[in-house]
Amino acid sequence: MALRRLTVVATAVAALSVPALPAHAESETAPPGRITVDVVGVNGSGCPQGTASVAAASDNTSFTVTYSDYLAQTGGGAGGTEFRKNCQLALQIHVPQGFTYAIARADYRGFAHLQRGAYGQERANYYFQGMAQSARTVHQFNGPYSDSWQASDRTEYADLVWAPCGEERNLNVNTELRVYPGASNPQALSFMSMDSTDGSVSTVYHFAWKECPGV
Incomplete structure (x- = not known):
């Protein structure tokens, strides 16, 4: 029987850091008040209904997505479609009046067990409704590998895409896991997860903030 869940210890998330900005227009500091993040749409084999949860940080610096059933696998009797899992979340983020936000960094974590010759990929992008999609990033992990994995996507301040004021x-928010057998023994199981039995593994999206014109 294929391994389905593993407990993973996540490393600490580095603090958000963005370049110094003109004080009258833009701010590194998260705004006062409280942001909320609501899930308004869920789709994909990596996040069946009820297996993805979202929470905003109390200091307004980030929000997290926690998955409980997100695993791609190949070999060892895994089904032919199990090598690829994806999740598409539509999030409604309410922010304090007079401010707008962009996603400055995204941190992804999970566990991978990859046979020699096999490899796994984490892919992701995110974009605002009605606007152009950001480029899809790909992080690859090559076997032999059996450990926690981590990948981060950073956007330079000048390239940030801001929510319209x-x-x-x-x-x-789109994510995807893929596991390919490559040159490995097809009877040996390789897998890559973005989930955890104890909920300690979360994808973290870090905000950049600025004031809207006229504020």
């Missing part, structure tokens, strides 16, 4: 647009 005064509008509510969903933030669409």
Whole structure:
């Protein structure tokens, strides 16, 4: 029987850091008040209904997505479609009036067990409803590998895509895991997960903030 869950110890998340900005227009500091993040759409084999949860940080610096059933696997009797799992979340983020946000960094974590010759990939992008999609990033892990994995996507401040001021647009978050047997023994199981039995593994999206014009 294929391994389905593993307990993973996540490393600490580095603090958000963005370049110094003109004080009258833009701010490194998260705004006062409280942001909320609501899931308005869920789709994908990596996040069946009820297996993905979202929570905003109390200091308004980030939000986390925690998965409980997100695992791709190949070999060892795994089904032909199990090598690829994906999740598409549509999030409605309510922010304090007069501020807008962008995603400055995303941290992804999980566990991988990859046979010699096999490899796994984590892919992701995110974009605002009605706007162009960001480039899809790909992080690859090569076997032999049996350990926690971590990948981060950072965006330079000049390249950030900001939510339109005064509008509510969903933030669409797409992730994907793939595991390929490569030159490994097809009877040997390789897998890659973005989940954990104790909920300690979360994808973390870090905000950058700025004031809207006229504030």
